[in-house]
Amino acid sequence: MARxxxxxVATDVSVTTLPAGYYTDPAWFARETERIxxxxxxxxxxxxxxxxxxxxxxxxxxGAQVLIVRDDTGTLRAFHNVxxxxxxxxxxxxxxxxxxxxxxxxxxxxxxxxxxLFRAPHMDKVVGFRTDDWPLxxxxxxxxxxxxxLHLGDPGxxxxxxxxxxxxxxxxxxxWRMGELRTVATRTxxxxxxxxxxxxxYHECLHCANAHPQLVKLSHPLSGDNEPPHPTWxxxxxxxxxxxxxxSTLDQPSRxxxxxxxxxQQRQVYYYAMLPTLLLNPHPDYVxxxxxxxxxxxxxxxxxxxxxxxxxxxRPGFDPTDAVEFWDVTNRQDWRLSDMAQAGIASQxxxxxxxxxxxxxxxxxxxxxxxxxxxx
Numbered sequence: 001m002a003r004x005x006x007x008x009v010a011t012d013v014s015v016t017t018l019p020a021g022y023y024t025d026p027a028w029f030a031r032e033t034e035r036i037x038x039x040x041x042x043x044x045x046x047x048x049x050x051x052x053x054x055x056x057x058x059x060x061x062x063g064a065q066v067l068i069v070r071d072d073t074g075t076l077r078a079f080h081n082v083x084x085x086x087x088x089x090x091x092x093x094x095x096x097x098x099x100x101x102x103x104x105x106x107x108x109x110x111x112x113x114x115x116x117l118f119r120a121p122h123m124d125k126v127v128g129f130r131t132d133d134w135p136l137x138x139x140x141x142x143x144x145x146x147x148x149x150l151h152l153g154d155p156g157x158x159x160x161x162x163x164x165x166x167x168x169x170x171x172x173x174x175x176w177r178m179g180e181l182r183t184v185a186t187r188t189x190x191x192x193x194x195x196x197x198x199x200x201x202y203h204e205c206l207h208c209a210n211a212h213p214q215l216v217k218l219s220h221p222l223s224g225d226n227e228p229p230h231p232t233w234x235x236x237x238x239x240x241x242x243x244x245x246x247x248s249t250l251d252q253p254s255r256x257x258x259x260x261x262x263x264x265q266q267r268q269v270y271y272y273a274m275l276p277t278l279l280l281n282p283h284p285d286y287v288x289x290x291x292x293x294x295x296x297x298x299x300x301x302x303x304x305x306x307x308x309x310x311x312x313x314x315r316p317g318f319d320p321t322d323a324v325e326f327w328d329v330t331n332r333q334d335w336r337l338s339d340m341a342q343a344g345i346a347s348q349x350x351x352x353x354x355x356x357x358x359x360x361x362x363x364x365x366x367x368x369x370x371x372x373x374x375x376x
Contacts, residue, residue, distance in 0.1 A: 016352035023194040037062035043278030071113035079136040145178040181307035193338035195294040203361040229364035
């Protein structure tokens with residue numbers, strides 16, 4: 001791990017930010033969609049978003065309308081949210097509950113929760129039609145530590161195993177036992193910024209003194225470590241200041257540290273990006289996840305989950321507001337900066353500028369994008 005220090009070798013001035021088109025050009029965004037978002041695992045939320053058989057959530061990812069549903073056996077499944085008859089959306093709400101079957105609102109084609117076609121009205125005289133031949137198109141779904149990942153690649157094409165994609169991040173944070181944690185709050189934010197600007201902002205704190213006065217009172221912006229960049233993730237940590245036990249609006253929140261953490265883990269907050277759609281933010285007493293949904297070159301939706309231990313949730317008077325409000329305020333400060341960066345980059349006067357030696361993860365991220373997508 002590379003420790004931040006004032007005597008680090010300066011970045012060469014020729015290493016600059018990317019040209020504007022990488023953030024504004026619809027053609028480049030389409031290439032990212034094809035070569036990144038349809039070829040890597042995408043984080044889409046938590047398993048407890050879909051708690052019981054028949055409950056579902058919908059997502060829009062990389063041009064795909066997605067339906068995530070828990071079937072009658074309790075298995076979590078993902079399908080293209082498209083009727084096999086004439087392509088109508090099956091479920092139009094962000095979340096909901098169905099009673100045993102999914103029915104198209106247009107012509108009443110009806111599906112089992114495992115995707116099999118159950119009934120297709122007015123098809124009985126169509127020669128060669130068999131319900132078994134027309135199930136919903138399934139999307140690869142896997143769950144790790146309660147985190148739900150999808151892979152939008154064609155089923156017949158090889159894909160990277162999830163374990164290889166995670167590349168040790170799951171074991172690195174095993175002590176947090178995230179699979180046992182419960183979602184205590186969610187927030188969705190709508191940004192007018194490119195998804196890459198969100199990740200870049202997340203992986204440097206040079207802006208923290210200007211933008212996050214409440215954060216720098218609890219964690220020094222130049223503290224902590226950067227991990228060497230990995231093929232699918234970036235990682236960093238920041239130290240809590242003496243007397244501070246977590247990031248919170250309260251001086252001394254009543255939550256206990258998560259069981260199983262070492263003393264060192266109780267003194268840091270971690271900032272990891274599983275590229276391209278998960279920002280993972282473990283604290284000593286809770287975890288925040290950020291699910292990025294790139295919609296257009298200048299539009300990104302972000303859904304945050306706050307996760308806490310079930311023993312805390314069951315405690316009389318449990319109230320997660322201090323952690324939720326801390327990050328809701330911090331998020332809005334960050335999203336405003338991301339929106340402002342997008343506006344500046346999209347203007348005629350923008351030219352790429354040199355990176356600081358403290359922005360090494362941003363340089364690595366730019367290289368990852370260029371290597372993954374290829375030359376324009």
